[in-house]
Amino acid sequence: MDLGLNGKRALVMSSSRGLGLGCAQALAAEGVHVLLTGRSGDKLAEMAKAITEKGPGKADYIVADLTDTAAVDTLVKAAEDVLGGVDILVNNTGGPPPGRMVDSDPAVLKSQFDTMVMNVVEITARILPGMRERKWGRIVTIGSSGVIQPIPNLGLSNAIRSALVGWSKSLSNDVAADGVTVNMLLPGRIHTERVDELDGSVAEKTGKSLEEAREASKATIPTGRYGTVEEFGAVCAFLASQQASYVTGSKIRCDGGAIKSV
Numbered sequence: 001m002d003l004g005l006n007g008k009r010a011l012v013m014s015s016s017r018g019l020g021l022g023c024a025q026a027l028a029a030e031g032v033h034v035l036l037t038g039r040s041g042d043k044l045a046e047m048a049k050a051i052t053e054k055g056p057g058k059a060d061y062i063v064a065d066l067t068d069t070a071a072v073d074t075l076v077k078a079a080e081d082v083l084g085g086v087d088i089l090v091n092n093t094g095g096p097p098p099g100r101m102v103d104s105d106p107a108v109l110k111s112q113f114d115t116m117v118m119n120v121v122e123i124t125a126r127i128l129p130g131m132r133e134r135k136w137g138r139i140v141t142i143g144s145s146g147v148i149q150p151i152p153n154l155g156l157s158n159a160i161r162s163a164l165v166g167w168s169k170s171l172s173n174d175v176a177a178d179g180v181t182v183n184m185l186l187p188g189r190i191h192t193e194r195v196d197e198l199d200g201s202v203a204e205k206t207g208k209s210l211e212e213a214r215e216a217s218k219a220t221i222p223t224g225r226y227g228t229v230e231e232f233g234a235v236c237a238f239l240a241s242q243q244a245s246y247v248t249g250s251k252i253r254c255d256g257g258a259i260k261s262v
Helices: 018-028 041-054 070-083 106-134 155-178 193-206 210-218 229-239
Strands: 009-012 033-038 058-063 088-091 137-142 180-187 251-254
Touching: 009 018, 009 070, 018 033, 018 041, 018 058, 018 088, 018 137, 018 229, 033 041, 033 070, 041 058, 058 070, 070 106, 088 106, 106 137, 106 155, 106 180, 137 155, 137 229, 155 180, 180 229, 193 210, 229 251
Parallel strands: 009 033, 009 088, 033 058, 088 137, 137 180, 180 251
Antiparallel strands: none
């Protein structure tokens, strides 16, 4: 299937590794010019080079730390200077520390909320006018399956990411007539370094080995395995596609059936 993305331009946040990188790779495979972002210049340069060499799209990068409020200006300016505008915005941030909500520090919650919600909202608000003017745009915000079924020991993530659900749905209603779709992509257990870190935290708390913790997690998933970054990226690319122009205001799960609700 031709997704109709050749020549489009995408800003993919937090994309030096993991889910963000997977989305950038999938978009570039469809001919998209992607702008990678993250904190590690060396890693970004390596990934941008690999994506460009593989083609048919290409990749550039900008070093920006979303925990710094100045990153918003940096990213928006780079998107304009490097891409000449943004057709596809993939909102992605790192996750907060694991732990129970009852043990959480309100100061940490506020800091993480600013990074994971407010910076996403502001970047989107500044890129959106161009999409509306061109009558075409795709906004895909990566969340977590925890916004549907709270994940044990991820209290901060469950709470903070849930704020993006109401924002995304409300925004989708406002811009649908302008040819801009707004969706959330919710990963379950996709095998990334972040998931390895979370499995390690569970192992430490329960006294299990890392492999025992991982196998216990897999046992809760109907597919019996973790998803791959490539599988996740493919869903992102479809949501960004011309064919998905009638899909908006939705929460799309990529979780191997792990969520128990319909």
